[in-house]
Amino acid sequence: xxxxxTLGDIxxxxxxxxxxxMKYCAATASLLALPPAMVPRIAQALEQARRPSxxxxxxxxxxxxxxxxxxxxxxxxxxxxxxxxxxxxxxxxQAASGDAAEAARHAAMxxxxxxxxxxxxxSIPMGNPGFSTIAGISNYxxxxxxVEGAAAVVAIGSCAAFGGIPGANPxxxxxxxxxxxxxxxxxxxxxxxxxxxxxxxxxxAQFLTFGQLPELDIHGRPVAFFGQTIHDRCxxxxxxxxxxxxxxxxxxxxxxxxxxxxxxxxxxITYNACATVKWNAGTSFPIESGHPCxxxxxxxxxxxxxxxxxxxxxxxxxxxxxxxxxVAGVALGAAAAxxxxxxxxxxxxxx
Amino acid sequence: xxxxxxxxxxxxxxxxxxxxxLNEIIHAxxxxxxxxxxxxxxxxxxxxxxxxxxxxxxxLGTGELTAELxxxxxxxxxxxxxxxxxxxxxxxxxxxxxxxxxEITRSPEILMSQDADVGAGRARxxxxxxxxxxxxxxxxxx
Amino acid sequence: xxxxxxARGPALQVAxxxxxxxxxxxxxxxxxxxxxxxxxEPRKPGGFMAALKVIYTRSFTxxxxxxxxxYPKMLAYVLHIGFFAVIFLFVPHIVFFEGFLGxxxxxxxxxxxxxxxxxxxxxxxxxxxxxxxxxxxxLISNFDDYFSWFVTILPILTGLIMPVRMGVRYExxxxxxxxxxxxxxxxxxxxxxGHTFLVFVTRGTTGMVFExxxxxx
Numbered sequence: 001x002x003x004x005x006t007l008g009d010i011x012x013x014x015x016x017x018x019x020x021x022m023k024y025c026a027a028t029a030s031l032l033a034l035p036p037a038m039v040p041r042i043a044q045a046l047e048q049a050r051r052p053s054x055x056x057x058x059x060x061x062x063x064x065x066x067x068x069x070x071x072x073x074x075x076x077x078x079x080x081x082x083x084x085x086x087x088x089x090x091x092x093x094q095a096a097s098g099d100a101a102e103a104a105r106h107a108a109m110x111x112x113x114x115x116x117x118x119x120x121x122x123s124i125p126m127g128n129p130g131f132s133t134i135a136g137i138s139n140y141x142x143x144x145x146x147v148e149g150a151a152a153v154v155a156i157g158s159c160a161a162f163g164g165i166p167g168a169n170p171x172x173x174x175x176x177x178x179x180x181x182x183x184x185x186x187x188x189x190x191x192x193x194x195x196x197x198x199x200x201x202x203x204x205a206q207f208l209t210f211g212q213l214p215e216l217d218i219h220g221r222p223v224a225f226f227g228q229t230i231h232d233r234c235x236x237x238x239x240x241x242x243x244x245x246x247x248x249x250x251x252x253x254x255x256x257x258x259x260x261x262x263x264x265x266x267x268x269i270t271y272n273a274c275a276t277v278k279w280n281a282g283t284s285f286p287i288e289s290g291h292p293c294x295x296x297x298x299x300x301x302x303x304x305x306x307x308x309x310x311x312x313x314x315x316x317x318x319x320x321x322x323x324x325x326x327v328a329g330v331a332l333g334a335a336a337a338x339x340x341x342x343x344x345x346x347x348x349x350x351x
Numbered sequence: 352x353x354x355x356x357x358x359x360x361x362x363x364x365x366x367x368x369x370x371x372x373l374n375e376i377i378h379a380x381x382x383x384x385x386x387x388x389x390x391x392x393x394x395x396x397x398x399x400x401x402x403x404x405x406x407x408x409x410x411l412g413t414g415e416l417t418a419e420l421x422x423x424x425x426x427x428x429x430x431x432x433x434x435x436x437x438x439x440x441x442x443x444x445x446x447x448x449x450x451x452x453x454e455i456t457r458s459p460e461i462l463m464s465q466d467a468d469v470g471a472g473r474a475r476x477x478x479x480x481x482x483x484x485x486x487x488x489x490x491x492x493x
Numbered sequence: 494x495x496x497x498x499x500a501r502g503p504a505l506q507v508a509x510x511x512x513x514x515x516x517x518x519x520x521x522x523x524x525x526x527x528x529x530x531x532x533x534e535p536r537k538p539g540g541f542m543a544a545l546k547v548i549y550t551r552s553f554t555x556x557x558x559x560x561x562x563x564y565p566k567m568l569a570y571v572l573h574i575g576f577f578a579v580i581f582l583f584v585p586h587i588v589f590f591e592g593f594l595g596x597x598x599x600x601x602x603x604x605x606x607x608x609x610x611x612x613x614x615x616x617x618x619x620x621x622x623x624x625x626x627x628x629x630x631x632l633i634s635n636f637d638d639y640f641s642w643f644v645t646i647l648p649i650l651t652g653l654i655m656p657v658r659m660g661v662r663y664e665x666x667x668x669x670x671x672x673x674x675x676x677x678x679x680x681x682x683x684x685x686x687g688h689t690f691l692v693f694v695t696r697g698t699t700g701m702v703f704e705x706x707x708x709x710x
Binding site: 303315326330332 | 588
């Protein structure tokens with residue numbers, strides 16, 4: 001196996017000063033939500049870390065997750081690619097194409113057998129392998145072949161993590177998630193539609209720095225970023241508690257920044273870091289910009305009864321069925337009354 | 352209100368992130384003076400409501416010393432109005448903020464010249480000295 | 494389909510069908526019964542006004558029984574008013590009703606609602622203790638009494654736990670809360686909880702008969 005240079009070697013070779021390296025470590029600590037006291041340990045780990053090979057597979061996806069990652073500011077994506085990881089295969093970002101690209105993928109797999117990371121975005125169609133292919137290879141075949149020698153698999157975005165929009169009702173392609181198919185390798189889910197870019201890079205940074213995957217919740221998501229609901233960290237929570245809600249998108253309540261529960265906010269059941277980490281380098285997040293949370297990091301969020309249906313509304317079925325129940329009730333009541341009246345008549349006559 | 356006026360999301364009430372932070376800084380200053388122990392507060396870990404970070408920055412203000420570092424992007428290190436309390440902000444090459452800290456210390460670590468850099472610099476200077484020896488002497492002799 | 498989807502979907506749907514059918518069955522079954530013929534002379538005019546009058550007067554305990562019933566009566570008022578506030582004045586519940594009624598109304602702040610819920614549960618527990626310790630009540634209490642108590646208190650309790658979490662994930666607590674409401678909806682038409690839609694019917698009927706006979710009402 002080829003000797004992989006350490007990150008320390010690479011940065012030194014690039015003429016990055018020690019101060020620059022310290023900045024990088026501080027930014028990584030911030031990214032991993034670790035206290036500043038951990039920076040020396042991170043510096044030590046990073047100096048000795050080897051650049052892992054990363055193979056990115058894109059299946060039934062909209063490329064939004066890659067777009068989100070290219071907006072990642074900490075570390076910059078270019079920095080991420082060239083300094084921290086060796087991104088050996090990625091449809092949108094790689095220069096090679098066609099056979100050359102597939103050859104690069106196989107070469108990376110062989111050279112780094114057992115040590116490379118597989119990143120997946122997009123769901124995998126099981127209805128018919130022909131629904132989504134790359135270089136004539138079905139998504140399923142490419143996934144199972146590539147993960148064989150992987151150290152771990154990271155499912156990026158709700159499509160790869162839970163099936164996402166292709167998997168939404170009626171799921172015409174038979175789309176499934178990565179964890180539905182990969183059973184013998186550690187799988188980390190980084191859901192979101194798209195995920196917050198910082199969260200994607202934090203998972204990679206954790207792997208790079210400490211050589212291990214972060215602590216995961218019941219849905220396989222890193223607890224550091226998916227451990228709290230939006231509702232529990234939302235700055236508009238005081239309005240929820242005071243009973244101040246926006247009723248429409250342009251009323252007085254909306255302009256005053258009141259709670260968006262009545263407009264369908266799924267914050268209470270959504271676990272993500274949007275309320276604290278926010279988007280576009282901490283600029284804002286959907287609720288702050290006036291739109292209710294869609295719950296995009298939760299499984300099946302497309303089919304939870306509607307983005308603008310409040311969380312506490314029921315789904316009572318068709319009016320027709322309820323009317324049917326009413327008619328049945330009346331009929332039963334009438335029957336009971338007729339029987340009752342017969343009894344009454346009998347007793348009155350006997351009396 | 353016209354279409355041109357942006358609708359700013361207001362703070363529901365003072366979410367109270369600034370005051371406790373100021374208190375924490377006071378206690379950190381105690382530790383600095385009594386035990387010579389520095390403290391670093393990572394501002395990215397705190398869920399600020401809109402406007403609170405600006406409020407904190409304004410409250411702490413700017414003091415006598417400002418330094419600009421150029422390594423993997425710019426960094427701005429300045430002592431606030433309160434000596435010993437430093438505001439450290441790291442940017443990447445794209446100009447985006449990658450780290451924001453309040454350091455309560457006599458001097459932030461990153462301001463100091465680092466051993467590795469000093470060593471590398473010494474090697475370069477030696478190189479420069481050895482290779483430009485005769486010319487330098489000539490210059491001096493003029 | 495996870496637990497929450499089941500609770501918000503099929504569970505509530507089926508509970509709604511059973512609630513509607515059951516309430517109509519009992520109401521129609523009772524209202525369509527033949528009135529017993531009254532052979533005595535009317536002392537006072539009976540009729541609808543008498544029904545309304547007695548619905549009002551029966552809200553106040555008759556003087557001889559006031560002292561003995563004061564304690565359970567106070568508890569019952571706290572339970573009913575607290576329950577009413579929690580169901581109809583908590584904004585997420587108001588939104589639930591708006592979903593099928595089409596209109597809404599103003600609510601109260603969450604902490605006021607929470608206090609009402611706690612008061613209702615405490616009153617409910619006190620009433621249960623009374624039912625279990627008073628010898629007469631213990632003798633005459635049956636499954637209907639205890640089960641009705643249980644399905645009434647459970648939704649309030651599960652609702653109170655939700656903001657507190659107790660180590661359980663929010664969506665699980667929400668699902669359990671909605672399921673407990675579904676159980677209440679299913680049982681409501683059939684036991685003594687039927688008083689929700691029958692109490693004024695029965696009081697009114699008693700009133701009409703008693704007024705006509707000249708009893709003190």
